[in-house]
Amino acid sequence: MSAVHVAGVSKIFNQGTPKQVDALVDVNLTVEAGDFVSLIGPSGCGKSTLLRLIANLLEPTTGSVTVNGKSSAQARLDQDYGMAFQQAGLFDWRTVAKNIELPLELKGWDKEKRRARALEMLELVKLPEFAELYPWQLSGGMQQRIAIARALAAHPQLLLMDEPFGALDEMTREYMQGELLRICRETKTTVVFVTHSIPEAVYLSNRVVVMSPRPGRITKLIDVDLGRDRSEDTRNADAFFHGITAVREALRGTHADHANEVRGVEDR
Amino acid sequence: MTVALSPRRLRSVVPPLVFGLAFLALWESAVRGFDLKPYFLAAPTKIVGEFADNVGLIWDSSMVSGGNAFVGLVVGTVLGVAMSFVLSRYRFLGELVTPLAIALNAIPIFVLVAVLNNMYSITSEIPRRFMVTLVVYFIVLVNVAKGLTQVKGTHVELMRSYAASDFEILRKVRVPNAKPYLFTALKIAAPASVITAFVSEYFGGSQNGLGSRITSNIANSRNATAWAYVLGACLLGLGFYIISVALENVTRKEGAPIATKQGKIKK
Numbered sequence: 212m213s214a215v216h217v218a219g220v221s222k223i224f225n226q227g228t229p230k231q232v233d234a235l236v237d238v239n240l241t242v243e244a245g246d247f248v249s250l251i252g253p254s255g256c257g258k259s260t261l262l263r264l265i266a267n268l269l270e271p272t273t274g275s276v277t278v279n280g281k282s283s284a285q286a287r288l289d290q291d292y293g294m295a296f297q298q299a300g301l302f303d304w305r306t307v308a309k310n311i312e313l314p315l316e317l318k319g320w321d322k323e324k325r326r327a328r329a330l331e332m333l334e335l336v337k338l339p340e341f342a343e344l345y346p347w348q349l350s351g352g353m354q355q356r357i358a359i360a361r362a363l364a365a366h367p368q369l370l371l372m373d374e375p376f377g378a379l380d381e382m383t384r385e386y387m388q389g390e391l392l393r394i395c396r397e398t399k400t401t402v403v404f405v406t407h408s409i410p411e412a413v414y415l416s417n418r419v420v421v422m423s424p425r426p427g428r429i430t431k432l433i434d435v436d437l438g439r440d441r442s443e444d445t446r447n448a449d450a451f452f453h454g455i456t457a458v459r460e461a462l463r464g465t466h467a468d469h470a471n472e473v474r475g476v477e478d479r
Numbered sequence: 480m481t482v483a484l485s486p487r488r489l490r491s492v493v494p495p496l497v498f499g500l501a502f503l504a505l506w507e508s509a510v511r512g513f514d515l516k517p518y519f520l521a522a523p524t525k526i527v528g529e530f531a532d533n534v535g536l537i538w539d540s541s542m543v544s545g546g547n548a549f550v551g552l553v554v555g556t557v558l559g560v561a562m563s564f565v566l567s568r569y570r571f572l573g574e575l576v577t578p579l580a581i582a583l584n585a586i587p588i589f590v591l592v593a594v595l596n597n598m599y600s601i602t603s604e605i606p607r608r609f610m611v612t613l614v615v616y617f618i619v620l621v622n623v624a625k626g627l628t629q630v631k632g633t634h635v636e637l638m639r640s641y642a643a644s645d646f647e648i649l650r651k652v653r654v655p656n657a658k659p660y661l662f663t664a665l666k667i668a669a670p671a672s673v674i675t676a677f678v679s680e681y682f683g684g685s686q687n688g689l690g691s692r693i694t695s696n697i698a699n700s701r702n703a704t705a706w707a708y709v710l711g712a713c714l715l716g717l718g719f720y721i722i723s724v725a726l727e728n729v730t731r732k733e734g735a736p737i738a739t740k741q742g743k744i745k746k
């Protein structure tokens with residue numbers, strides 16, 4: 212059973228009006244359990260839309276989305292996935308621990324069980340001493356780690372992330388990438404990760420999905436051959452540079468059609 | 480609430496205090512120096528003297544005006560909060576009512592009290608309380624409705640990803656988000672309720688409140704006494720403001736940030 216199965220999906224916003232946008236056209240994608248899949252492409256190519264379709268925050272215009280063998284709607288009701296965005300989206304009026312407890316509250320867990328799990332998650336993201344602080348007392352990177360802890364609190368098998376490190380500085384970002392890989396290894400979580408950074412996509416993923424805009428579609432799937440145990444040394448490996456070159460070339464394909472739009476992709 | 484006199488707090492308290500005292504001293508010396516007659520301008524010392532002599536009467540009329548303001552503040556807040564929930568539930572209603580509420584807020588609707596006085600017995604406090612209620616109602620309605628609807632998109636998407644119902648989103652996102660907006664509204668509404676209560680007294684009805692006493696003392700050329708009532712009015716307004724700020728401090732969790740109107744967070 213695949214973690215995610217997207218079959219013949221298209222998404223058209225404002226259909227039949229002058230503002231019609233063909234955000235996605237005929238998208239097919241399968242993500243296997245244990246995969247780390249990145250979606251990369253210039254802005255406006257439908258990465259976020261595809262992620263929201265998987266999350267059932269949007270309904271496809273045509274086609275079907277299956278998560279853990281169920282309809283994406285059922286998977287959402289069962290909280291089969293956790294989600295994280297570019298903005299950490301923590302609630303300022305809740306302590307760090309209470310933020311992590313929120314999805315569990317909505318699942319109807321009792322207080323002690325929630326608290327125990329929140330502390331366990333704080334250990335996982337290496338911020339155990341921050342339970343009683345408020346989010347605004349934390350740095351951007353710490354907030355994002357709390358957001359990841361919250362997304363994983365209910366132990367979902369699938370994690371959906373939309374440019375979660377996009378607002379962080381480069382050093383914090385690389386640290387967070389390493390941490391995310393460690394966390395996913397420890398929790399055996401499948402990840403679908405939206406980014407517009409080529410090195411980030413290659414470093415994290417075993418598969419990179421290259422997309423192009425107007426209409427949004429998948430143009431290439433690139434397997435990254437870096438093995439499972441990646442470290443900072445991975446960033447100097449030949450296979451890492453090969454991966455980067457492969458993704459860059461695939462994106463250049465989108466460049467030929469759409470001269471301006473590839474600027475949305477960072478080459479760092 | 481601790482009022483520690485840290486150097487920073489001192490720096491923010493001392494200059495206005497010094498300025499205020501200097502102003503009073505200038506006033507006092509102007510009255511004495513130019514030998515201004517009391518019916519023209521009374522000296523601060525004289526006003527304070529009158530205040531002390533009439534403190535019982537001033538207290539009684541403060542209770543009347545303050546009572547009206549308080550009743551209107553409470554009723555207006557309750558109704559405003561209730562209506563803001565209705566508006567946030569039915570957006571189209573919000574689009575109809577909010578511009579109207581803002582427009583009504585901009586005009587001095589308390590002149591309506593003149594009309595209301597004709598509808599009730601001349602000694603009734605109801606028209607005044609109604610006016611205060613109306614003013615407070617719109618202030619609370621506009622602000623709290625904003626707090627209930629202007630929530631972060633990410634927060635709503637997260638809640639939906641947890642399969643949260645609309646009611647759970649209301650309880651766990653919209654209501655907490657609206658709390659600072661309610662306090663902002665109260666900080667505006669508390670002084671406004673006192674002002675409305677005073678001004679309503681100028682449009683007839685029984686002559687027992689601070690506003691009426693100020694007019695009647697001026698009419699009788701008892702200028703210093705009128706000023707003493709003005710002082711009472713200032714103290715009453717200040718009292719209401721302090722209550723609204725204290726309320727915010729009590730309900731705010733220890734260490735939690737205050738969301739300012741711009742949505743920025745300050746500590």
Ligand SMILES: Nc1ncnc2c1ncn2[C@@H]1O[C@H](COP(=O)(O)OP(=O)(O)O)[C@@H](O)[C@H]1O
Binds near residue numbers: 233257
């Ligand atoms: N709710 C919406 N209504 C209308 N158009 C939308 C909506 N969401 C996204 N779009 C459009 O769909 C296209 C893809 O958007 P998005 O998935 O956000 O791209 P990406 O995340 O790759 O930058 C864009 O042209 C965007 O303007």
Ligand SMILES: [Mg+2]
Binds near residue numbers: 258259260
């Ligand atoms: Mg996006």
